[in-house]
Amino acid sequence: MFFALTDEQRALAETVRDVLADRFDLTAVRAVFEDTGGDGHPRELWRTIGDQGWLSVCVPVDQGGLGLGLVDAQVIARAFGAGVLPGPWASTVLAGEAVRRFGSSAQATAVLGPLGGGELVATVALRGPGGGLGRPGIAVRATSDGRLYGMASGVEYAAVADLLVVAALEAAPETAPGADADATGGTAVVPVDGVGLYLVDPCAVGVRVAPQSGFDGTTRLAAVTLEGVLGRRLPGSDDAALADLLRRGAVLAAADLVGLAREALRRTVAYDSARVQFGRPVGSFQALAHHLADLHVAVTMAEHAVLFAAHAVDSTPADIPANVTPADTPADATELADPVDVEPVDVDRVDAVLAVAIAKSKASDTARDVTAAMIQYHGGIGYTWEHDTHFFYKRAKRLAAAYGDSGDHLAEIARTAVGPMS
Amino acid sequence: MDLTYPPEVADFRRELRAWLAAELPAAWAAPGFWTTLGEDESFDLRRGWERRKALAGFGGIDWPTEYGGRGGSPTMAALADAELARARAPRSVNPLGLTFLAPTVMAVGTPEQKTGILAPMLRNDVIWCQGFSEPESGSDLGSVRTRGERDGDDFLVHGQKVWTTSARHADRMFALVRTDPAASRHRGLSLLLIDLRSPGVEVRPIRQLSGISEFGEVFFTDVRVPAADCVGGLGNGWATAMLLLSFERGASAMGQYTDFRRAYDQIVEVARALGRDRDPSVRQSLARRLVELECLRYHALHVLTEVERGRDLGFASSVTKLQWSQAYQGLFDTFDEVLGADVGLDHPLGEFGESGGLDLTALRRESFWTRSVTIWGGSSQIQRSIVAERVLGLPNSRLA
Numbered sequence: 125m126f127f128a129l130t131d132e133q134r135a136l137a138e139t140v141r142d143v144l145a146d147r148f149d150l151t152a153v154r155a156v157f158e159d160t161g162g163d164g165h166p167r168e169l170w171r172t173i174g175d176q177g178w179l180s181v182c183v184p185v186d187q188g189g190l191g192l193g194l195v196d197a198q199v200i201a202r203a204f205g206a207g208v209l210p211g212p213w214a215s216t217v218l219a220g221e222a223v224r225r226f227g228s229s230a231q232a233t234a235v236l237g238p239l240g241g242g243e244l245v246a247t248v249a250l251r252g253p254g255g256g257l258g259r260p261g262i263a264v265r266a267t268s269d270g271r272l273y274g275m276a277s278g279v280e281y282a283a284v285a286d287l288l289v290v291a292a293l294e295a296a297p298e299t300a301p302g303a304d305a306d307a308t309g310g311t312a313v314v315p316v317d318g319v320g321l322y323l324v325d326p327c328a329v330g331v332r333v334a335p336q337s338g339f340d341g342t343t344r345l346a347a348v349t350l351e352g353v354l355g356r357r358l359p360g361s362d363d364a365a366l367a368d369l370l371r372r373g374a375v376l377a378a379a380d381l382v383g384l385a386r387e388a389l390r391r392t393v394a395y396d397s398a399r400v401q402f403g404r405p406v407g408s409f410q411a412l413a414h415h416l417a418d419l420h421v422a423v424t425m426a427e428h429a430v431l432f433a434a435h436a437v438d439s440t441p442a443d444i445p446a447n448v449t450p451a452d453t454p455a456d457a458t459e460l461a462d463p464v465d466v467e468p469v470d471v472d473r474v475d476a477v478l479a480v481a482i483a484k485s486k487a488s489d490t491a492r493d494v495t496a497a498m499i500q501y502h503g504g505i506g507y508t509w510e511h512d513t514h515f516f517y518k519r520a521k522r523l524a525a526a527y528g529d530s531g532d533h534l535a536e537i538a539r540t541a542v543g544p545m546s
Numbered sequence: 547m548d549l550t551y552p553p554e555v556a557d558f559r560r561e562l563r564a565w566l567a568a569e570l571p572a573a574w575a576a577p578g579f580w581t582t583l584g585e586d587e588s589f590d591l592r593r594g595w596e597r598r599k600a601l602a603g604f605g606g607i608d609w610p611t612e613y614g615g616r617g618g619s620p621t622m623a624a625l626a627d628a629e630l631a632r633a634r635a636p637r638s639v640n641p642l643g644l645t646f647l648a649p650t651v652m653a654v655g656t657p658e659q660k661t662g663i664l665a666p667m668l669r670n671d672v673i674w675c676q677g678f679s680e681p682e683s684g685s686d687l688g689s690v691r692t693r694g695e696r697d698g699d700d701f702l703v704h705g706q707k708v709w710t711t712s713a714r715h716a717d718r719m720f721a722l723v724r725t726d727p728a729a730s731r732h733r734g735l736s737l738l739l740i741d742l743r744s745p746g747v748e749v750r751p752i753r754q755l756s757g758i759s760e761f762g763e764v765f766f767t768d769v770r771v772p773a774a775d776c777v778g779g780l781g782n783g784w785a786t787a788m789l790l791l792s793f794e795r796g797a798s799a800m801g802q803y804t805d806f807r808r809a810y811d812q813i814v815e816v817a818r819a820l821g822r823d824r825d826p827s828v829r830q831s832l833a834r835r836l837v838e839l840e841c842l843r844y845h846a847l848h849v850l851t852e853v854e855r856g857r858d859l860g861f862a863s864s865v866t867k868l869q870w871s872q873a874y875q876g877l878f879d880t881f882d883e884v885l886g887a888d889v890g891l892d893h894p895l896g897e898f899g900e901s902g903g904l905d906l907t908a909l910r911r912e913s914f915w916t917r918s919v920t921i922w923g924g925s926s927q928i929q930r931s932i933v934a935e936r937v938l939g940l941p942n943s944r945l946a
Contacts, residue, residue, distance in 0.1 A: 125555075125621050125854065126548040127847035195547055393938050408941035410927075413934035420933055421868050428844035429837075435547040471628045471800050471843060472549050482837050537833035542814055542823050 125472075127431070133199050140203035143172060148209060150512050156210045157341030157515060164210050164344035165245070165284045174242020179216055183224065187236040193438040194372060198379035198430055205383030205523075208515045210342045212245050212281035214376045219246030219289045221372050222321055226360035231323065235287065246287040249276035249324075249348050250370065257370060257528045259293070259319050259363060264350055266292035266320055270357055272330075272350040282333045282346035288324040290348070290355060291366055319366050322355025329353065340522040342515055371480045374527035375434050378480075378487035381523050382426045385487070385494040388516040389419055392498045399503075412501055419494050426483070426490040433476070433483035440476040478540050485533035488524035495520040549847065551621065558622050559629060562604055566633040569598065575634040581907045585758060589715050592636045597670045599635075605668045606648075613652065614665040620853045624846070627801025631808065642711060643667045643674030647720050647777075650737075650790040654778045663739075677707040677721030677740070677764065678787070684709075685928050687722065688732045688784065692766065694725040696773070701725060703740060703769040709922065713749050713762025716742055722787055725780060735783030737790070739775040740766070756914035794863060794923065799846035799870055806839055806874050812909060813877065817884045819904055820894065831880045838873035845869055861936035864929040871919040871926065878913040 129137070148169050156164055173179060181197045183189020190196070197217060204213060216239060223235045238244035252263020252275055264274035272292055282288065296317035326333055330353030336345045358365070393416060396407030406412060495517040499506040506513045524530065539545070551559070573579060580588055599605055600614075608623035609615020616622070638644060644667065651663050666672045683689045692705025703723055710719070719740045726734030742749065746769040751759035778786030814832060817823040849866060852859060885906075888894035894904060920926040934940045 125551055125847070125850060127844070127851045128547075128855075389938075393940060397939070397941055405941040407934075408943045410931065410934075410943050413938075413940050413943060414927065414930040416938060416940065417930040417933035418868070420938055421865050424865055425838075425841035425845060425869060428848055429841055431547070432844045432847075435549070438547075439549075470632070471625070471804060471846070472551070474549060478840075482840050485833075486837050486841060531830070534830050534833040534837075537836055538829035541810075541836050542817065542829050542832050545824060545829075 127428075129195075129199065129431070133196060136196065137199050137203050139176070140178065140200055141206065143176070144203065144207040144209060147172065148207065150208070150515070153208050153210065153342060153515060154512070160337070160341065163281075163284045164341075165281065166209075166211050170211065170242050173211075173213065174240070177240070179213065179220075179242055180236070180240025182217060182221055183236045183240040187224075187232060187240065189236065189240045194375055194434040195431065195438055198375060198434040201376045201379035202383030202386075202427075202430075205380035205385075205519075206387035208342045208384060208519050210344075212247060212284060214373075214380065215247035215280040215285070216245055218248050218369065218373050218376065219287060222248065222289045222358060222361070222365075222369050223323070225368065226321060226358040226365045227323075228359050231356065231358065235323070239287075244286045245281065245284050246289065247279055247281050247285040248289045248291075248369065248373070249279045249282065250291045250366070250373075251276065251278070253277040253347070257532050258366065259316075262291050262293050262319065264290055264292040266294050266322065266355065266357075268295065270322065270355050271352045272322060272324065272355045273352060274350055276348045276350075278336065278345045279333075279348050281344055282326060282348050283335050283344060285326055288326050288331075288348065289358075289369075290322045290324050290350065292320055292322055292355070294318045294320050319361070319363050321358045321361035321365060321369070323358065324350070324353055324355045338522065340518040342519045343522065370527055371437055371476065374480050374484040374533075375430065375437060377523045377526045378426075378430045378433065378484045381487040381491035381520060382423065382430050384516055384520055384523075385423050385426065385491040388491075388494045388498045388513075388520075389416065389423055391512075392416065392494075392501050396501055406501075415497060416501070419490075419497055422486075422490045423494060426487045429479075429483040429486045433479040436474045436476040436479035439474060475540070478537065481528075481533040481536040481540075484528055485530040485537070488530045488533075491520035492524050551625070555619065555621055555625065558618065559625050562626060562629050563633075565602060565604065566629065566635060569602070570595075570633055570635055574636065578905050578908050580636065581911060585714075588636075589639055592639045593670045593673070593715075595636060596638055596640065600668045600670070606644075606664075609648070609664070609668070610652070613648075613660065614668050621850055624800040624850050628804045631801045631804035634808070639712065639715065640667060640670055640673050642676045642720075643672075646676065646790045646793055647674055649793045650786065651777060653789065654786065656774075658774075659777060672717045673712060673715055675710050675712045675716035675719045675742075675764075677710060677719040677723075679709045680706060681708055685925060687787070688735075690722050690724060690735065692721065692723050693727060694723040694736065694738060694771065696725070697770075699773055701738065701771045701773055703738065703766045703771050706763060706765050708761075708763040709752075710749075710762050710764050711760055711922075713764050714751050714759070718742060719764065720777065720790075722783055725783070729781070732784040734781060735787070736780050737777045737783045737786045738771050739777065740769060740771050744769050744771075746770075754914075755917065756911055758911070792863075794867075799842055799849065799866055802870050802874070803839065803843045803846055806842070806870075806877060809874075809909065809912060810835060810839055810877055813881050813884055816881075816904060816906065816909070820884065820886075820888075822884050822886060828880075828883055831883050835873070835877045835880050838869070838876065842869050842873050861932050864924070864932040865937070867924060868926060868929050868933070874919055875916040878916045881909065881913055 177190045178200050180189035181192050185191035220236060220239045223231055239246055251261040255261025255263055264272055264276060266272055272290060293316045330351045332349040334347045336347050338345050396412055397405050399406050499513050499517060502513055505511050603616060606615030607618045607626045608620055611617040648664060648667060651659050678687060680690055694701035694703045719742055721738050721740050723736055723738045724734055725736040746767040748765040750763050752761045752763060753759050817828060822828045882889050885894060935942055
């Protein structure tokens, strides 16, 4: 029984924080934030990040990586969140996970080495404009010969990426090849059989990458339009693979959010300990202090939840069926005169699907609350562009919705704990 | 991260599970069983059960064997809490003694106290209650007025304690008493062990808003207490009380989690029976409650890890208290949402009304009980001040 970071993981967290403090503090973040025309990629830092192995944290040792897991990746994500660090770290790691877990060995060999070393920037394109989580949100279709049509939106760092991992709807195999060849993005007449993940070269003919502006200057987003480009399918990909990738994305986003929330709380406590009004530090007023105490409890719980979720994903076999729907047996009141008679639960059970949903919803809500309090408890200065509060607030706002917002994950939790909707 | 248990702990859990399956009367787990009993009858059943449990070797899991315990690890103790909750075994009738007094006596008691107090407590030969709160002394514990006047080898205790859990059934009380009236506030206090059968002790039950009387008030009129029945040294009562309260460790949240999770699952069953499980608002509310309960479980695992590593949790136990008490209380707010318009009925009809309705007596009693958990053991407001000042390091609100 050991529910904590190891000494090595603690040391890793410290190293990341030290490097950022030394090489990319909030002044550097501000430069990226305000350079709205720039690509937002801190290249001067990327060599270091690659050399440190932070991009290859989940890459197997025989591919030149560290061969660690999501628990270690979330250590880095938390530190990057605390530093509101710009750059395509999470998207690259996630694309690497897609290749590692669902790619062929040839694909893994070609991609993972350069990716881990920092020479190859990658990203994932998993949803269309306005699209939600999972299959229903995808607006890209794949033909049976691997040509991709459609659009993905809000793709992190697509403009600097060397490689895209694109989720695409796939037609049923019995569909006539002729119908496939005619398919274009947006025509939803071809029956969908499944989902595949495809490697796409963003510089290839048939791919257009158009930057999308957004309020969170600590990242860069783009729309990707696919017009018949040939994708290389990851042979192990399917609905379950997409769900797996989304869970990993949710854990990394949640980790970034809790790192960010902890740092936002720390900065707020420091400010309110020093700021004097009515002859005393404002942090001594219980109206503030008690709310900050509640936020500390929330951040602590969110940290636990992210750690547990990362461990749950690490320790769960690859093949969790997608779209798990418990047997639909509406309860009959006549059988339930005994509402007390329910199966007891064990304190050490691990359910990755539930754990990830809990972590992401808790982290999203907590980071939103903490960063809002950060603005409020800095008073007027906290509402200015010159102050750093808005980096935290805006990054939290964006990430809270990434890989499923709180509502998406609460719905998932309800499906598990309460049962199907109908 | 490693959420598996070492073999000896896994063996222990199997052993305890088997013993509970064999020894715990099946009727006790039936819906509403405990609500059908009178308070005295219920207490006697629980007292006897706990004694049998101790005699079978499942009491004092992490106590040293020299005091009659099992000599197990904190993990084993926490797992035992969870297993007992899982099997729906009744809660201890001696929780204040077991949680607070026992470790205090082990740490600072005299050899005579260790012999005289620990093993009898484990067998429930002596039921203990705590005498800290007074009418004028709630959160501000340093202001207690109950006084002990020296009379030869004894103290004559005079005063009143209130909100005393198990006052009616307890045999003895560990009480914070002002033994030196000249000393100011925190000085001049002593932790005295008072025999509640002594002349001059009067116990009156207090009926709670739930309708039952778990609490009481205790009046002392020149009650004779030997000066030897002081734990931690005369005049050292404040430090001893602080040590005593520090034993409310978060590791016990394992048992609480299991208890609360059982209540959660029951509430989900009620929602299904009433057809409320398809209401989007109820579903989201239930999902949010599960988030907080599961966070409590993760937190319990974290705390247990720290305890096993020999780390002092210090004021972080306030975080545990805030999380469990608010998660538990909030769960029953959602229970009200589940019942909807029928919340005021003791027996709301199910969606298929012929069933004659659901018996919600036990859940309802628990629902009212949760109003108290954010008050006793340090109110949420006190806990927030502790977290703000001692954990976050914010400036002190009273001295500024």
